[in-house]
Amino acid sequence: MGGMNVVLDQVSHRIGDRLVLDRIDLTLTERRVGVVGLNGSGKSTLARLLDGLVLPTSGRVLVGGLDTRRQAAQVRRRVGFVFTDPDAQIVMPTAGEDVAFSLRRSGLGRDELRQRVERILADHGLAGRGDAPAHLLSGGEKQLLALAAVLATGPSLLVCDEPTTLLDARNARRITSLLADLPQSVLLVTHHLDTVRDFDRVLVVHEGRVVADDTPAAALAAYRRLIEDAP
Numbered sequence: 605m606g607g608m609n610v611v612l613d614q615v616s617h618r619i620g621d622r623l624v625l626d627r628i629d630l631t632l633t634e635r636r637v638g639v640v641g642l643n644g645s646g647k648s649t650l651a652r653l654l655d656g657l658v659l660p661t662s663g664r665v666l667v668g669g670l671d672t673r674r675q676a677a678q679v680r681r682r683v684g685f686v687f688t689d690p691d692a693q694i695v696m697p698t699a700g701e702d703v704a705f706s707l708r709r710s711g712l713g714r715d716e717l718r719q720r721v722e723r724i725l726a727d728h729g730l731a732g733r734g735d736a737p738a739h740l741l742s743g744g745e746k747q748l749l750a751l752a753a754v755l756a757t758g759p760s761l762l763v764c765d766e767p768t769t770l771l772d773a774r775n776a777r778r779i780t781s782l783l784a785d786l787p788q789s790v791l792l793v794t795h796h797l798d799t800v801r802d803f804d805r806v807l808v809v810h811e812g813r814v815v816a817d818d819t820p821a822a823a824l825a826a827y828r829r830l831i832e833d834a835p
Contacts, residue, residue, distance in 0.1 A: 607632075608632050608633065608667075608761045609632075609633060609668050609669070610632040610654060610665070610761070610791075611630070611665070611666040612628045612660075612663065613629065614627055614628075615627070615629075615663035615664070615665060616660060616661050617646075617660050618661045623812055624646045624649045624812055625649055625653075626813050628663070630817075632805075635804060636803040638805070638806040638823075639793045639794070639806070639807045640795070640797060640809070640823075641808060641809035641810055642810065642834060645810050645811065647809040648793060651763050651791060652763075654667060654672070654685075654791065655667075655679060655680055655683035655684075656672040656676040657685065667679050667682060667761065682759055683763060684754035684757060684759035684761070684788075685762075685763050686747075686750055686751055686767050688765055688766040688769050689770060690750035693750050693753070694738045694749060694750060696738065697738060698735055698736060699725060700718075700722075700733075700735060702749060702753050703721045703724050703725060703752055703753050703756050704717060704721050706753045706754070706757050720756075721734060724752050725752060727752070728782065729778060730752065743770055743771055744775025747767055747768075747770075748778070751767070755786070755788070759788060760788060761789045762783075762790050763790075763793075764791070764794075765793045766793050767783075768780060776796060780799045797824055800820055801824065802820070803820050805817070805818070806818065807823065810830060
């Protein structure tokens with residue numbers, strides 16, 4: 605599977621009087637792109653633009669040639685989004701039911717659906733957990749379930765907004781390892797800089813602008829200088 609095909613063309617976004625993103629121009633074609641920045645920098649808004657969760661105030665966002673404003677439903681079939689807090693996207697009582705809900709339009713028979721769900725759970729570190737109440741899963745298991753349910757729909761691009769922030773180190777490593785092995789393109793917003801050091805490209809977002817866009821080593825060095833200079 606090739607890289608993503610995302611274009612942000614003169615994209616700005618306002619919330620009330622606040623300019624959150626300021627005239628962003630980007631073409632993203634790599635398979636693994638990391639996004640880092642201080643809190644309030646605009647990086648989460650940038651991520652949410654890619655599946656139409658947020659629409660630009662001005663400019664346009666194209667994903668695979670599709671405009672997020674005019675072709676939102678088609679964009680969402682191509683882009684999966686993983687939130688920081690898995691409780692925000694787990695919708696069903698058990699782990700198996702949550703994955704099955706993602707497959708509700710698949711046309712599978714009941715036995716086929718059950719087998720598919722079991723296989724998806726096993727592929728994402730949740731073998732035998734289909735009947736487990738979702739709210740009783742550990743934090744790491746919940747994030748694995750959220751990932752499994754999103755990936756079950758077959759997106760070509762996975763956008764992850766700080767998926768390891770609420771996790772302990774061991775579970776953060778599990779999620780990072782899973783993301784590294786996916787065939788899908790991944791755009792990962794993170795505070796954990798080690799998770800993007802092997803990526804193809806890293807963007808540094810600061811005060812609504814992309815202030816560095818480079819290899820991980822160069823971009824992360826620029827980000828560390830930014831942190832040192834921050835008040």
